[in-house]
Amino acid sequence: MIRAFLAVLVAVVAVVAGGCNYFNQSPAVLWYRASTSATALHSLFTLPQEHVDSFLKSYEIFEKEAYDSPEDAKNIVNYYQVINHLCAVGDLEKMYIPPVTDLNNGIFANQMEWEEKGMADKLDVGPGKKVLEVGCGRGRIAHHVASYTGAEVTGINIDPSQIAMAKNYAEAEGILGKTLNFKLANYNDPLPFANETFDALYHVQALTYAQDLKALFTEMNRVLKPGAKISFLDWFKLDKYNPEDKHHQHLLKEVKAVIGAVKTPSAEEYHTALRETGFEVLFSGEASIDGGHQWPLVQKADLFYTTFKSIVDTLTTFHIIPAHLKVLLERLVEGGQSFVEADKLGLFTTSYQIIAQKPAVKR
Ligand SMILES: *[C@@H]1O[C@H](CO)[C@@H](O)[C@H](O)[C@H]1NC(C)=O
Numbered sequence: 001m002i003r004a005f006l007a008v009l010v011a012v013v014a015v016v017a018g019g020c021n022y023f024n025q026s027p028a029v030l031w032y033r034a035s036t037s038a039t040a041l042h043s044l045f046t047l048p049q050e051h052v053d054s055f056l057k058s059y060e061i062f063e064k065e066a067y068d069s070p071e072d073a074k075n076i077v078n079y080y081q082v083i084n085h086l087c088a089v090g091d092l093e094k095m096y097i098p099p100v101t102d103l104n105n106g107i108f109a110n111q112m113e114w115e116e117k118g119m120a121d122k123l124d125v126g127p128g129k130k131v132l133e134v135g136c137g138r139g140r141i142a143h144h145v146a147s148y149t150g151a152e153v154t155g156i157n158i159d160p161s162q163i164a165m166a167k168n169y170a171e172a173e174g175i176l177g178k179t180l181n182f183k184l185a186n187y188n189d190p191l192p193f194a195n196e197t198f199d200a201l202y203h204v205q206a207l208t209y210a211q212d213l214k215a216l217f218t219e220m221n222r223v224l225k226p227g228a229k230i231s232f233l234d235w236f237k238l239d240k241y242n243p244e245d246k247h248h249q250h251l252l253k254e255v256k257a258v259i260g261a262v263k264t265p266s267a268e269e270y271h272t273a274l275r276e277t278g279f280e281v282l283f284s285g286e287a288s289i290d291g292g293h294q295w296p297l298v299q300k301a302d303l304f305y306t307t308f309k310s311i312v313d314t315l316t317t318f319h320i321i322p323a324h325l326k327v328l329l330e331r332l333v334e335g336g337q338s339f340v341e342a343d344k345l346g347l348f349t350t351s352y353q354i355i356a357q358k359p360a361v362k363r
Contacts, residue, residue, distance in 0.1 A: 040088035043354035055082035099287035101268035135206025139166025217277035254338035302336035
């Protein structure tokens with residue numbers, strides 16, 4: 001009964017939000033999206049108060065520019081164990097705004113297209129190959145890469161609740177332990193794999209919590225076979241960002257809280273660390289079409305969540321749904337327009353891709 005009510009709520013939100021291209025998808029995708037939304041809403045309704053409190057407190061980490069204490073790791077888990085449900089209600093289950101591949105499509109379709117053509121195709125993997133995803137969240141990107149390429153994908157993540165969800169879904173689909181594996185691990189610790197295990201590696205907007213880039217890349221290099229390729233999709237500051245400009249500083253602070261970023265590095269920092277740890281950089285640049293502006297997709301997400309929020313505001317006024325949902329959504333939609341503005345100004349990007357390779361022969 002409650003599921004049916006939630007599904008209707010999601011459908012209403014989707015219709016009202018209109019421009020989100022929710023219905024312009026195949027029935028299978030539509031069913032997957034609707035059931036994911038309903039499950040996420042159910043998790044949000046039944047969220048323990050302590051998770052709500054620790055989520056709100058976790059935002060202190062986005063005031064920082066360095067990830068460096070055990071307290072930070074706790075905040076990250078507290079943030080993700082709630083935000084993943086908020087994101088999954090809408091088109092953001094995979095928790096990233098994808099590079100733009102086609103503006104006639106919604107966020108979900110752009111993610112699918114980019115994960116195939118923009119990322120998986122460039123890793124040169126297929127059946128019998130092993131791929132590592134660092135910071136896999138609920139495991140849906142890994143699931144897609146495994147089914148698309150036929151390779152065996154292993155995802156690691158710091159949040160036990162998301163690893164459990166990733167495993168459950170893979171199990172239900174019958175591929176857990178076959179082409180899909182998940183492991184609870186913090187990428188700031190030594191990676192829990194033997195030398196030269198993987199044929200490729202990728203991450204999607206996950207490295208903002210890296211404590212020591214060189215240590216992390218050294219570990220990545222160690223677990224990769226010679227010749228293995230890596231793809232990073234990252235949040236970087238761009239040349240137009242002026243650290244002295246007060247408005248730029250304000251936008252940075254707001255966007256970091258929306259996307260859950262701590263460090264805002266430049267692409268050069270990554271190039272240097274990659275080269276120093278034995279990688280060769282093959283490509284470095286914007287992954288979005290037409291010069292890299294993602295704001296039309298951000299706008300779609302913002303429209304969905306602000307619409308959803310106004311429905312929730314109304315329902316909480318009549319005590320139809322728990323009040324904490326309103327508080328959570330207030331936090332989520334804060335800064336959405338700053339994200340759009342910063343992207344239009346070209347100050348930062350969340351769609352910068354680096355492709356690198358561990359040389360085939362030791363040098
Ligand atoms: C694994 O690689 C590291 C450095 O890349 C090396 O120091 C270590 O001895 C290797 N371990 C094994 C078991 O070969």
